[in-house]
Amino acid sequence: MIDHLTLSRPDDWHLHLRDGAMLAAVAPYTARDFARAIVMPNLVPPVRTGADAAAYAARIRAAIPDGADFTPLMTLYLTETTDPDDIEAAHTAGIITALKLYPAGATTNSDAGVKDVTKAHAVFERMEALGIPLLTHGEVTAPEIDIFDREARFIEDVLDPLRQRFPKLRVVMEHITTKDGADYVASATPGSMGATITVQHLMLNRNHMLVGGVRPHYYCLPILKRSTHQDALVEAATSGDPRFFLGTDSAPHPTDLKENACGCAGVFSAPNALACLAQTFEDAGKLDQLEAFVSRNGASFYGLPTNTSTLTLERTDAPQPVPEPIIVGDQTVTVFDPIRPIHWRVVR
Ligand code: DOR
Ligand code: ZN
Numbered sequence: 001m002i003d004h005l006t007l008s009r010p011d012d013w014h015l016h017l018r019d020g021a022m023l024a025a026v027a028p029y030t031a032r033d034f035a036r037a038i039v040m041p042n043l044v045p046p047v048r049t050g051a052d053a054a055a056y057a058a059r060i061r062a063a064i065p066d067g068a069d070f071t072p073l074m075t076l077y078l079t080e081t082t083d084p085d086d087i088e089a090a091h092t093a094g095i096i097t098a099l100k101l102y103p104a105g106a107t108t109n110s111d112a113g114v115k116d117v118t119k120a121h122a123v124f125e126r127m128e129a130l131g132i133p134l135l136t137h138g139e140v141t142a143p144e145i146d147i148f149d150r151e152a153r154f155i156e157d158v159l160d161p162l163r164q165r166f167p168k169l170r171v172v173m174e175h176i177t178t179k180d181g182a183d184y185v186a187s188a189t190p191g192s193m194g195a196t197i198t199v200q201h202l203m204l205n206r207n208h209m210l211v212g213g214v215r216p217h218y219y220c221l222p223i224l225k226r227s228t229h230q231d232a233l234v235e236a237a238t239s240g241d242p243r244f245f246l247g248t249d250s251a252p253h254p255t256d257l258k259e260n261a262c263g264c265a266g267v268f269s270a271p272n273a274l275a276c277l278a279q280t281f282e283d284a285g286k287l288d289q290l291e292a293f294v295s296r297n298g299a300s301f302y303g304l305p306t307n308t309s310t311l312t313l314e315r316t317d318a319p320q321p322v323p324e325p326i327i328v329g330d331q332t333v334t335v336f337d338p339i340r341p342i343h344w345r346v347v348r
Contacts, residue, residue: 002287003315004347009069009307010274010294012037014135014174014196014247016266017060017072019043025328026252027063029270031070033346035307036299038135038247039072041100042109046077050090057095069309073097073302075135079112080119084126091132097302098133098172099123103158105141106150107221108251108265113137117158124166133170133302138181139222148206151222152180159184163193172301175249177201177222179232185243186236194301196247197237199276200267203338205230216263217334220251237293238286245298248273254331269336271323276336278313278344312347320345 015030015037017023030037039060041047047056053074060072075098076087082099090096101120102113114120127134139150140157155173163171173185173195185195200220205227209218218224236244250273251266258264269276274294281290299306319341325332 001315005278005287005290005313006310007291007313008295009035009309009311010246011035011298011307012248012250012273013172013245013298013302014038014040014198014249015270016040016042016249016251017063018252019056019059021329022252023059024063025326026250026268026270026333027060028065028068029326030250031064031068032348033274033311035069035309036071036073036304038097039074041075041077042102044109046079046109046112047075048077048079048082048112049086050076050093050095052076053090054095075100077102077112078114078120078123080114080116082120082123084123087123087132088126088130091130096132098135099127100135100137102137103139103141103154106137106139110137117162124162124169128166128169131170133172135172135174138173138176147223148225151176151178155180155184172196174247175201175222176233177225178229182232182236182244186241188243190242191301194243194245194298195236196245196249196298197233198247198249198267199269199273199280199338200224200336201230201233202237202280203276203340208339216258216260217267217337219258219263219265220249220267221265234280234284238281238284238289240289240292242292242297242300244293245301246277246294252333254328255325255334256331258334267336268333271326271335272338272342273336274311274313274346275320275342275344276338279338279340279342282344283340313344314347315343316345317343319343
């Protein structure tokens, strides 16, 4: 049995770091295990301009422990008034890596998102010309669409028409949760499209969230789906297919706002994401594909080199405890509990 695994240092291609005290508390957990992360722009107010992104990047760097091997890759929040010249200048200056499309109202802090994608056509044209990836929160938001169908409907109603209109636009379907998403991405020309997959969507399905009681710490968006979708995601992530790569979507919220009558969406997995993934890949008999998923495929999609530094995981006979909640001021943030025993840990 394999008991040590040394990988090129992983990257996280979808991450929420927040701001202020929360940023200071959570950023060190990502910086200790990941070399780079695509940082989501859904602050309040959102990161909309090159100047906003530069200022946020400086705050992130200030929150990273001295000597950490970590680079934040910044994104802008696409709105109906995003200026193509501003994104071009920010891209040319190396400030931003991608733009994020949140359909208005789809999730946490997405009120400023796009209601009418035709209003962003000039931005898509410029992104296509410059090769800037568009990262999508792939859910339609129409109130009559069932929450479990929102991803499949996004592909049909928004994503596919968009890709036909802008065939050279490079798109990442973020945090896919369905077989529909995995199949759609797997049918695209490699290099034109990718998908991130989270730790929780690989390890859990909606029964884990809803049977025997509501478990609010598993509520995230897009919502966990049925087990056949979970199986399709595991198949995609462990296949080695370069179109699929890790985006933890680690999204911290204070525990009292999760354990609430109207709980927030988001799972905080940064502290134990890699250990959980090693277990998931081992359970699937695919440990040999872990490095492609966490360290190679994403870099290759973004046209970046694989990291030359390494990270080692070791297998332990005794299962590892779920990390303790982290303290942020007078609140805590609860860490992802993967339910199954985790026999892996990062060697630090
Ligand atoms: O569960 C989620 N939490 N999904 C998102 O899309 C946003 C995120 C957050 O910012 O908390
Ligand atoms: Zn997210």
